[in-house]
Amino acid sequence: MPSFDTNAAFSTTLEQSKELANTLFKKFVNQAVGDTQGFLQNSKEGIARAGLLFAEGKIDRDDFEDLILGKKDLAEMHALKQAGLASATIDTFTNGVLQILLDAAFAAVKF
């Protein structure tokens, strides 16, 4: 007599999904924090160098303004990248949960 153990399938899915979320999102947060710190440090150093070049007369006011405004555009691109990576992580999680559900559902079917 075939049967399907719904409770087993769902409890397995829930348990494994929690583990997946812990791994995936922790990894994402760590990478995002590291990446952002590196980006801010680079920007800070770049602004300091641009200021010095301007003070020394090696670049004009227009060049200096362009370098500073370029950092603003870069920050926007960086924020977009992080938003995209967050979406990709959510997609990976969703697909992972569906795969877990699928595996658990097949395991719960008794022919």
Added chain:
Amino acid sequence: MRAQIRAVNVGKCRSYAIGLCSFFLATACTTIATFDQVAYDKATGAKAEALALMDKATNSYGAHLKEIDAVSLTIDKAYEYDRGRALNTITVQQWQILRDPNRNLFGGFLRRWREKESLRPDYIAEKKPDIAEAFDQIIGLEIGKRKVN
């Protein structure tokens, strides 16, 4: 015997139904494009060409028109390729910032070169890492997209 066969068929149908539901759910739950090797290659190629061109901006803009057009075309192709991909709005927005002549990345660099006829070496040396970083934001996002086998 007939009952057993029917039971097995019911089980199989259920399995197929679960599989199909998962497939449709996975497709429906996708929020951003998956990794694309062609897009990655186009972006890395465009980066290399753009940075090489920047070194020439100490010379007259007019003397490098052909190279400027060639690099601009490479970037346009990469942008148009990404624009044609579904769920790829974020990457397209990144390209728009990078290409916009009224902003301060590669599009702005070309505009300033054209307006000033040539640019200072210290400015170019300081601007190059920013342009490289801008391309890296596009490339980094592409690498971070989900890989599909």
